[in-house]
Amino acid sequence: MTSTLVRPLIRYGYVPFMLLGVNGAGIVLAASGAPKAWLIALLAVAVAVSFTAERLLPYQDSWNTSHGDLGRDTAHGFVNETLILASVAAVPALAALVPGAGIWPHDAPFVAQVLAAVLVADFGITLAHYASHRIGVLWRFHAVHHSVTRFYGLNGLMKHPLHQTIETTAGVTPLLLAGIPVPVAAALSLAVAVQLLLQHSNADYRVGPFKHVLALNEGHRFHHLKWAGVGDVNFGLFTLVWDHLLHTYSYDPARRFTSADLGMAAKPDYPAGYLAQLAEPFARHGACHFAADTTHPADRSPGGSAPFSVPGEPG
Numbered sequence: 597m598t599s600t601l602v603r604p605l606i607r608y609g610y611v612p613f614m615l616l617g618v619n620g621a622g623i624v625l626a627a628s629g630a631p632k633a634w635l636i637a638l639l640a641v642a643v644a645v646s647f648t649a650e651r652l653l654p655y656q657d658s659w660n661t662s663h664g665d666l667g668r669d670t671a672h673g674f675v676n677e678t679l680i681l682a683s684v685a686a687v688p689a690l691a692a693l694v695p696g697a698g699i700w701p702h703d704a705p706f707v708a709q710v711l712a713a714v715l716v717a718d719f720g721i722t723l724a725h726y727a728s729h730r731i732g733v734l735w736r737f738h739a740v741h742h743s744v745t746r747f748y749g750l751n752g753l754m755k756h757p758l759h760q761t762i763e764t765t766a767g768v769t770p771l772l773l774a775g776i777p778v779p780v781a782a783a784l785s786l787a788v789a790v791q792l793l794l795q796h797s798n799a800d801y802r803v804g805p806f807k808h809v810l811a812l813n814e815g816h817r818f819h820h821l822k823w824a825g826v827g828d829v830n831f832g833l834f835t836l837v838w839d840h841l842l843h844t845y846s847y848d849p850a851r852r853f854t855s856a857d858l859g860m861a862a863k864p865d866y867p868a869g870y871l872a873q874l875a876e877p878f879a880r881h882g883a884c885h886f887a888a889d890t891t892h893p894a895d896r897s898p899g900g901s902a903p904f905s906v907p908g909e910p911g
Contacts, residue, residue, distance in 0.1 A: 606653040610645075610801045611812065614794055618642045619787050626783040627706040635786050636681075642790050646749040649799040655813070656854065659746040659798045663855075666750075668870040672740075673753040676760045680785050683764055687781045690772050698775020706780070713776060713784045717767035718834040724766035725831040726842065728759065736877035737762070742827075743866040743873070745855045747817060752792025756877060767833075791834055808847065811836050817853045818846050822861045 618638060625634050654660050691698075701709060728738035737759035744751050755763075771781070795816045807814045811832040821827040829846035832839050839845040860866055867876050 603653050606649050606799060607802050610649045610653075610799055611794060611803050614642060614645070614790050618645075618790050619783075622786040623707055623710055623783050626710075626779040626786075629779065632681075632684075632782060635782055639677075639786060639789050642793060643749070646793040646797060646799070649801070650748055650797060653800050655798050655800040656747070658855065659748050663746055665744070665746070665868065668868065668873070669750040669754050671870045672755060672873075673750050675757055676753040676755055677789060679757060679760055680764065680788065683768060684778065684781045684785045687772070687776065687778045691775065694773055694775070698773065700775035700777065702775075702777065706783075709777070709780045710783045710787070713771055713780050714787055714834055716770050716774075717784060717788070718832060719838060720766040720768070720770060721763050721833045722831050722838045724763045725833070726844070728762075729828050729831075734759070734762070739860065739863070739866065740873045740876070742820065742822075742860055743863075743868070744820065745859045746798075747796060747813070747820060747853065747858060748798040749793045749796055751796035753789075756874065758877075788833070795833070808845075809836055810834070815845075815847055818848075818851070820858050822857060822859045824862065 618641065622635055622638055625638065651660055701712070704712075724734075725738075728734040737756040740756040740759065741751075741754055744754060753760075768776075768781075771784075776784075791811070794812055797813045799813070801813070803810060803812055803814070806812075811830065811834055815830045815836060819827050819830045829844050830836060830839055831842075831844055836845055867873050
């Protein structure tokens with residue numbers, strides 16, 4: 597009986613709870629000037645809810661079991677979330693370096709300011725992500741994120757800290773130039789963390805037609821396909837709007853994913869340890885060489901060719 601009630605609640609209520617409930621509470625706290633510790637506590641709630649949803653309604657049961665990666669992923673998550681929080685703390689100092697008062701709409705409702713920040717950050721981060729699949733030196737660092745062989749909440753922050761910094765810079769710089777207030781930046785940082793949990797979640801939730809617009813797990817799994825070219829799709833963090841415009845959107849409702857589909861086909865032996873992953877981009881064997889097509893035959897486009905890509909880069 598409990599399962600009969602809980603599973604539909606998670607399937608259709610989990611995403612609204614995270615997107616509207618957690619983010620909404622964060623917006624209220626940030627707008628009221630509450631101590632940043634309350635936002636951190638709210639993030640802890642979001643993480644707990646994420647892990648609970650994954651265990652009660654998993655997409656793949658095996659992805660709820662550590663593949664010897666939980667400690668590494670926790671280290672990535674701690675370091676990268678600390679970087680996000682540090683970037684919020686640095687906003688006043690960085691804003692002081694920007695000439696002029698900026699064009700930020702301070703008189704707009706606070707929620708509208710946060711939504712504007714989300715859209716601007718989404719554009720910058722999406723372009724940085726897109727470039728990271730086409731520029732070898734960027735791919736060196738981004739490859740860490742694509743080495744995963746299971747798809748679950750902590751994957752969102754499983755990134756090389758230098759690549760995390762690149763994406764953050766791309767998303768935040770326009771906002772700094774516009775004069776974003778610290779409370780709006782704080783609410784944005786929470787929204788980013790919540791989005792990463794949702795985007796990489798192992799929970800088998802549903803959002804109906806919104807899956808074609810919001811960058812959630814149903815679409816993002818295609819981004820982690822391990823064959824070069826095939827996974828060069830669905831780059832957006834918050835939305836898939838830019839993917840539709842860039843013609844990089846992809847979705848197949850019949851596709852099911854397992855660990856055999858994830859990782860990097862050309863680099864199946866990518867280092868698994870945290871420190872080894874930090875060092876890999878700087879090693880000679882961490883270099884990437886471009887090739888026209890290393891696509892898995894079953895995933896070729898109808899025309900028989902794959903997008904120009906980096907071998908071993910799953911998209």
